[in-house]
Every structure is written in structure tokens, then in C-alpha cells.
Amino acid sequence: MNKKIVVAVTGASGSIYAKLLLDKLQDLQAQIAEVAIVMSDNARQVWEFELGNTTHSSYPFTVYAKNDFMAPFASGSAKFDTMVVVPCSMGTMGRIAAGVSDDLITRAADVILKERRRLILVARDTPLNLIQIRNMATVTEAGGIICPAIPSFYSKPQTVEDVAMTVVNRVIDLIGLENESYRWDGM
Numbered sequence: 124m125n126k127k128i129v130v131a132v133t134g135a136s137g138s139i140y141a142k143l144l145l146d147k148l149q150d151l152q153a154q155i156a157e158v159a160i161v162m163s164d165n166a167r168q169v170w171e172f173e174l175g176n177t178t179h180s181s182y183p184f185t186v187y188a189k190n191d192f193m194a195p196f197a198s199g200s201a202k203f204d205t206m207v208v209v210p211c212s213m214g215t216m217g218r219i220a221a222g223v224s225d226d227l228i229t230r231a232a233d234v235i236l237k238e239r240r241r242l243i244l245v246a247r248d249t250p251l252n253l254i255q256i257r258n259m260a261t262v263t264e265a266g267g268i269i270c271p272a273i274p275s276f277y278s279k280p281q282t283v284e285d286v287a288m289t290v291v292n293r294v295i296d297l298i299g300l301e302n303e304s305y306r307w308d309g310m
């Protein structure tokens with residue numbers, strides 16, 4: 124019950140990943156001290172376009188405006204230990220890789236990296252250009268984790284949600300939460 128987690132949602136395709144992660148964090152609240160949400164403008168637009176709803180505003184978590192530098196996690200002293208950017212656009216990843224702290228998302232990522240805490244970018248685009256690949260390397264060298272929004276199929280997912288959950292369950296593992304999910308056992 125000690126984890127303080129920032130969930131940043133950006134305007135890449137794959138709002139379903141953000142939705143399913145927030146649903147899961149709600150289910151696992153007994154293990155979590157605090158979840159904070161921050162969304163880019165494009166994230167709201169893409170969520171509403173892809174999912175056809177505005178449920179991003181209905182979680183029992185505080186939503187911070189993307190320019191609110193007064194938010195606790197804009198400072199390392201607030202001791203948020205994990206930040207997930209889900210889905211992470213190539214633009215946001217590039218700004219994080221370049222250290223451009225010009226909004227709350229990029230500032231919070233900068234803080235997490237400087238404090239040597241856990242930054243997980245659920246990066247989404249395909250195919251990738253060399254700039255994007257180099258940005259992934261830069262973030263990795265700085266201690267961040269690139270967890271691409273690439274589903275797996277060996278659990279034989281049956282629905283779109285099941286497919287997306289194969290990514291979200293890996294994110295939950297990376298955050299370090301106990302979670303019952305499909306585990307490969309070689310069978």
C-alpha cells in the first residue's frame with residue numbers, strides 16, 4: 124500500500140491501453156497509495172474518438188491539468204515512485220528523450236528519471252524511424268523502460284480487450300503490483 128503512481132496518457136493510438144490500465148489500478152487499489160492522472164490534449168481527443176466515451180474523467184483518481192506544474196509529482200520530493208506513459212506518442216517520447224520539461228507530462232518524466240525511479244513508456248507507432256529508435260535508446264540509457272504497445276498471442280486472447288490486456292498485464296508486472304494474469308508455463 125505504498126506505491127504512488129503517475130499515469131500519463133498521450134495522443135498515440137491505443138487509448139484502450141490507458142483505459143484498461145486505469146481499470147486494473149482501480150481493482151488493485153489495496154496495493155496502491157495514490158494514482159494521479161495527467162492527459163495531453165491529443166490524448167483526450169484520441170480517447171473520445173477511439174473509445175467513444177469520456178470515462179477518462181470518472182476514475183477515483185486525481186486528474187491534473189497538463190500545465191499544472193504545482194502538481195505534487197512535478198517535484199521529486201513528493202516521492203512518486205512510478206510513472207507510466209500509456210499510450211506514449213512518439214512526440215512525447217522525443218520530448219522526454221530531449222529533456223524538454225515544458226508540460227507536466229515531460230516534467231514528471233524528467234523528475235522520475237533524475238530521481239532514479241521507474242519510468243515506463245508504452246510507446247506506440249509503426250513502423251519506426253531512426254529518430255524514434257534513437258529516442259528509445261536514449262530513454263533506456265537514462266534508466267527508463269520502453270514497453271512497446273505490442274500484444275502477444277500465446278495466451279490465445281479472444282477479444283480486442285484480451286489482446287490489449289496482454290500489454291497491460293506486462294505494465295502491471297513492471298510497476299511491481301501483484302496481479303493474477305496468464306503466465307507462460309511452456310504448455
Ligand SMILES: Cc1cc2nc3c(=O)[nH]c(=O)nc-3n(C[C@H](O)[C@H](O)[C@H](O)COP(=O)(O)O)c2cc1C
Nearest residue numbers: 133134135136163165166169212213214215247248
Ligand atoms: C487518431 C490518432 C491516432 C494517432 N496515433 C498515433 C500513434 O499511434 N503514435 C504517435 O506517435 N502519434 C499518433 N498520433 C499523433 C499524435 O496525437 C500527435 O503527434 C500529437 O502531437 C501527440 O501529442 P502528445 O504527445 O502531446 O499527446 C495520432 C493522432 C490521432 C488523431
